[in-house]
Amino acid sequence: MAQDSVGLSSGYQFWMRKLSVWGQASTLETQQDICHHLPQFQEFLRQIYETLKEMDSRTIIERFPTIGQLLAKTCWNPFILAYDESQKILTWCLGCLITKEPQSSGESKLNSWTR
16 A cells, blocks of 8 residues: 555656646647647546545545645546547546545535535
C-alpha cells in the first residue's frame, strides 16, 4: 500500500504539471500530447478515484490539498472531456469530494466548488 501511495504521489505531481502545460488544448502540439498521454491519464484518474472513495473529505483535503485544482484543470480541458471515459471517471472523483454534512469551512468550500 505504501508503494502505491508513493506512486500515486509522484504521478499526482506529474499530471499536475501536464495539466498546467496542456491548458485548454489550444495548439496542435498540445492536442497530440494529450492524445498520446490520455490512456495513462485516465488510469491515473481511476487510481485517484479508488483512493478517494476510501477517504472522508477531511482526509482528502489533508492528503491532496490541491485535488480541486487538478480536477478543475481536467474539467476545463475540452480535449480530455471529449472522451466519455474521462467524463465518467472525473464525475466519480468529483462525487467523492462532496460531504453531506460539512464540518469545516474547507469542506463547505469544497462542496460549493464541486457542485
